[in-house]
Amino acid sequence: MNPFTSNHLTSVKEWGEQTLLSNITKWLDVTNPKLPYGIGDDCAIIQNQANIITTDSLIFNRHFDSNTSAKFAGAKLVKRNISDIAAMGGIPTSAVLALMLPSSTSQEWIHEFILGIKSTALEYGITIIGGDLSQTTQDLCANLTLLGYAKNPMPRKGGQVGDYIFVTGRLGGSILGQHLTFTPRLAEGRFLSEYPGIKACMDLTDGLAKDLNEFISPEMDIQINVESLPASSAAQLLSQKSGKSCVQHMFTDGEDYELIFVLDQTVEVEYFCEVFNSLFSTEITQIGKIVKQGNGNYLDIKHQLTGYEHFS
């Protein structure tokens, strides 16, 4: 849906800030708690236990476009943040929402966008407790800061030479739909954070080639079993048209929103996979192993291919 209108009467300009704010508060419905725990004061009082925090933005023509339903765009903003909470092994609790909109933003679009935020918040038990409205000249930006609680937060650093690297789900081709329809791996993340021997975890957002680098120190490399990489059907489809191989898509396409994690080498891999598979329908694949620098193929692959680059 086109977020903008040339008709003054159907844009947020016609409403002004007060009406827009009271509409948003109404649309958020039960996801906006009553004061002092919700929208409407200088600060919101945080009601739910929170020990982790993340923030993510969503920008028109960068993270979604005119072909995206406004509801999916709203849902994506919340799910991007939930994916970060999942990567820590946490549960999301409450959020604040900052909207930076041009005055030509359409009333219908912002309504649908907020409904997308609301339904996702409801689904994951998140309350929207505060926010901010500001005006831009042209760009439409939304920013969500999400609080959560993690009993055993999983870091990115922590893997050592000999440890195994796993990934959930399938990789690549997210642009064909997954970047909007993905399910954050929240339950999987919580399970992993409780499982003895999980040493590091993160969510895949900028592509495997770029993101894997977070797991290693300068003296390390990774030996990736390239043949074992789990390709999505979208990656296979894309590779038939893009001139890039399916493997290239798996390494460089952003926004997989899958988890990659490091399993201690002393853990019995088969048993771990059995337990995981008994709990979740989500696939897991061992894609490689941390090795000493000089013994792996990851740094070479990364040198040739890189993931999504911002400010390009």
Add this chain to the structure above:
Amino acid sequence: MNPFTSNHLTSVKEWGEQTLLSNITKWLDVTNPKLPYGIGDDCAIIQNQANIITTDSLIFNRHFDSNTSAKFAGAKLVKRNISDIAAMGGIPTSAVLALMLPSSTSQEWIHEFILGIKSTALEYGITIIGGDLSQTTQDLCANLTLLGYAKNPMPRKGGQVGDYIFVTGRLGGSILGQHLTFTPRLAEGRFLSEYPGIKACMDLTDGLAKDLNEFISPEMDIQINVESLPASSAAQLLSQKSGKSCVQHMFTDGEDYELIFVLDQTVEVEYFCEVFNSLFSTEITQIGKIVKQGNGNYLDIKHQLTGYEHFS
């Protein structure tokens, strides 16, 4: 300072996301705690006690312009949020920063902007524990979400007929400098939140005429002593050129960042003022009283004059 450059070599495009991020992390210096409490993982772990949260944005050509020093712009973003914490009677603890920049953003500007954030964070004991970088087409937006701790959070609603309304400092003409150079009324807010009989408090951001409305319910009005309103010298100066009266400037100019608060009618006003004045050099003025609807002049004044309107 102009935030944009036409020279690719001096814009953030030349750096790309990784270099920009590592520079920001370096510039933030000691205000960015070490992992897992700082920047660099999917979420940050919140180290300091926090029970309140606020979020505020800063947009080029809306909240600052090419004439604004980038350091002052960065400081303003942090201080706007601190002012909200002050209005609750809290202390600020930690924050996450989302930057939404066009690729033409100048390296020098973003460096100075972050230094402004850092020095303000240092001054108020705030840590910057996480963030996000995204690319826009044209607008330059920054959003800060600030956590804080308030022992006795002050609401906006709570005043009753007969209660007194006070304001700190002087009003109007903020555009001449106060909107950048203001000191958030943090110590004053903490004192007020501990003083028996303070029933409501907020910070003045959209102008007295609009903001005062937050203190009253439909059956109430306010009797304002218009002659007692404390005019800033900037409001007096502006009124000589703007064609508006000094009183109009005091009612409608935004961004005073002063506190307005409601004192219970049973409190001994003179003693309260004496205690306040013994602690702070900040002026306080009793500007009016909450009355029954029909007995006041505020609703009439508000009808004639309104404060800053977003999306206009």
